[in-house]
Amino acid sequence: MAISRPMLIGVTGGSGSGKTTVSQDIIKRLEGESVVMIPQDAYYRDQSEKSMTERRKTNYDHPDSLDNDLLITQLKQLLNREAIDQPVYDYTNHTRSSEKIRVEPADVIILEGVLLFTESNLRDLLDIKVYVDTDDDLRFIRRMQRDIVERGRTVDSVVNQYLETVKPMYHQFVEPTKRYADIILPEGGANVVGIGMLEAQIRDILNKNKA
Numbered sequence: 001m002a003i004s005r006p007m008l009i010g011v012t013g014g015s016g017s018g019k020t021t022v023s024q025d026i027i028k029r030l031e032g033e034s035v036v037m038i039p040q041d042a043y044y045r046d047q048s049e050k051s052m053t054e055r056r057k058t059n060y061d062h063p064d065s066l067d068n069d070l071l072i073t074q075l076k077q078l079l080n081r082e083a084i085d086q087p088v089y090d091y092t093n094h095t096r097s098s099e100k101i102r103v104e105p106a107d108v109i110i111l112e113g114v115l116l117f118t119e120s121n122l123r124d125l126l127d128i129k130v131y132v133d134t135d136d137d138l139r140f141i142r143r144m145q146r147d148i149v150e151r152g153r154t155v156d157s158v159v160n161q162y163l164e165t166v167k168p169m170y171h172q173f174v175e176p177t178k179r180y181a182d183i184i185l186p187e188g189g190a191n192v193v194g195i196g197m198l199e200a201q202i203r204d205i206l207n208k209n210k211a
């Protein structure tokens, strides 16, 4: 039985904090329930008109780099139980791919991304706001390993981007939004107790809405 209104959960925190890992763990724990995950990264602006040199200079940790208007429109469609054609982002080429993913509506929508709580229009849609809080050094190490393996980067490019934009933007735009969180989850995916409490809260809301 579907619940009356889908539940929207926002999982934010710095790059490499474990947002994706936590979100995937929640989805696994909620097996059998109707759940979908939306990455805010999918809504980075299209840059196909720019050269590769220009794209490499973009500040991807500033709120203006994201098309939050499209994200909010599509979230409202999912909340109204309408399917969406979610854009797909290509990290290697720093632009939107020509593909789209059809996302069907679900009872639980997990939205994860670095800049979820900066804009009140987006924040106000979220039923539960989670901030994954992981030390800067761990986040940097994890990002370095992941970006080289999965996002086509070199050690130098990861270090330069981190010092030029990722770190300063984190302290300017991401960390200050911790105060909006309902739940602060230290250590991300390793925090089994915290994730268990979040799972219990989601199940409680689901059960109340099904009754």
Ligand SMILES: Nc1ncnc2c1ncn2[C@@H]1O[C@H](COP(=O)(O)OP(=O)(O)O)[C@@H](O)[C@H]1O
Binding pocket: 013, 014, 015, 016, 017, 018, 019, 020, 021, 022, 142, 143, 145, 146, 187, 188, 189, 190
């Ligand atoms: N607790 C952890 N211990 C070790 N590695 C982790 C842990 N949590 C996440 N990772 C790894 O760190 C990288 C970044 O994690 P991810 O969940 O993608 O972070 P985010 O979505 O916040 O950028 C991934 O390669 C992931 O497998």
Ligand SMILES: O=c1ccn([C@@H]2O[C@H](COP(=O)(O)O)[C@@H](O)[C@H]2O)c(=O)[nH]1
Binding pocket: 014, 015, 016, 019, 041, 044, 060, 061, 090, 091, 093, 094, 095, 113, 114, 143, 166
């Ligand atoms: O073209 C791009 C687009 C984004 N980024 C970086 O991605 C992270 C956000 O993703 P996480 O999965 O939360 O790490 C953000 O910090 C951007 O710097 C990029 O490098 N290139």
